Amino acid sequence: MVNWEEQRQLVKIATLYHYEDWTQEQIAKKFGISRPIVSKLLHRAKDQGMVEVYIKNENVHTVNLERKLEEHFHLREAVVVPSPAPNLERVTNAVGRAGAHYLSKKIKSINSLGISWGNTLAELVKEFPYVIKDDIQVVPLEGGMGRKRADIHANQLAYELAKKMNGTCSYLYAPAIVETKELKDRLMQMSDINDVIEEGKQVDTALISLGTPYQHSTLQSVGYLQEQDVEQLKEAGVVGEIGFRFYDRNGTPIHHSLEKEYIGVALEDIKKIDEVIGIVAGSHKVESVLAALKEGYVNVLVIDDQTASKLISEIE
Template sequence: MSERISDFELSRQIHTVLVLHFVEELKQSEIAQRLNLSTSKVNRLIAQGRKLGMVKIDVTSPFQRLAKLEGQLVGATTLNGAMVTPTVSGNPDTTLQQVGRAAANMLLETVRDGDVIAITGGKAISAVVENLSPDRNFDITVVPLTGGVQGKFYTDVNHLASQMAERLGGTPMLIHAPLFAESRNQRDMLKEMASTKEVFDLARRANVALVGVGSVEPRGSSYYDLNPVPESDRKMLVGMGVAAEFMAHLIGENGRLAEYELNSRLVALNPSELQTCRTVIGIAAGKQKVRPIQSVLNGNFLDSLVLDEETVNAVLETMERSKHVA
């Protein structure tokens, strides 16, 4: 009987110490003083409490629903990772900035000294660059995956490569060639120029690639900022099943390169040339990116994807509907 009383008193003492430490957040020295115990005794009681299963840690977060969506997306695709941010209703620019901030953090967690980072142009990549705030400089090289386009700052991949390298403390290498050549022969000639070939060879060996996922819908597509596609062709592209722009290539819903003349004149790496890259991170935001995301996922071009909550919900819903139709 006395032994049971002793066990009860010990359990109660352990409970008291655990409450003071984990609930009231007192230091072990403060608990020792309050209960007239030695600090080592308090430490042993806490250890005993853990061993007896009296301490259970339950981490709650307002972002649990986002983590669940990330798990669902990874489970339904070939992705190795995903990151979902809240959607700011009625404010696509702010939503894109949040996605860019999340992608910037993912990049900082992924990159290592000595890495080569290859990037495309685009609004999403611009949002990533704007939100890069590293704690230290990285010994990295940033290279474009495509030729350059003068004009808006987010379409100029050389500008973004320079900005990213500056923020990370690394070195940029730029492509001094246009994104679109006038013919296939000119494209081949430009890609074989020593300065262009050097950068593209480095891009093929990139450790990390950061790529926007673009829409080709006639409205709201930055693809048409890159080249003068006739209005009739824009509608035709959608009609023939072209769903995405990826690394400036037009991609069909099946994830394959579209049979469209502009693809044959691109001064850019082919998406298949990133297969040896350690991590290919895609960035997208907005419901207009649902079909493009599905297309790129069908092509197995990405290892990770960063997007907003509204967009991932739409992607998952579309996948579920397709499963039932199949």
């Protein structure tokens, strides 16, 4: 029985070969596999009844969305996940599972991995398989935030992911937000904190989630944002956030007073990381995702099909 991830790869390869006129050599390079394997997969797609004169599989819808996202935003890869139901919790789990599968395919080539915080990334870590990658270093991309939901903080996710790979992780023993510049300066003078932030800037791959402070906001649920704060962010033109860092509809960072003093890897530095994988669940995040894609914060996107469809409708 071919599982969903295998079906998706078969349909995507068949689409590139039969509809986009890619050569087997080009497909092999894109997926990091050999040309003979591409040939075997094309034959397998036919054997599975996916390819006749046309591509026949339910995944063709999501693959078409992937191709449009990749082409318009110049992404290395888009993974569009069928929404299991109009239920955010189930969608979050499906996207996290797909993100875990994508990461597991790439993990052999990753030496250092940065990770942010949030519910979707927590699902990814939970779904990630146990593999041996004992030379990997996992680094939190920002400090912690309060005492609520410590299970979705970057430090905890870095620890859990490293444990699954028998790798090592760093810990950022600092809050994500501090009240004054003087306190931030004192904390940044501590090598245990400054060194981890520098490690975060140097990772070759990063896992981030894209959020909004307005609907289904984790920042609100953990008590970081109050109603008056949300109104201030709207007035400032904020449409999204990545790990407590706010940005406007063009993806430009907004250094709002609510941020106080931030401790972690800045948005400007995230853009310099070689591969940044954005994990997104929920169509309420469309404006946030669109802005992040415009600014180039991510070059790999794992997203549910309803949100992907709304993104496509915004750009067509």
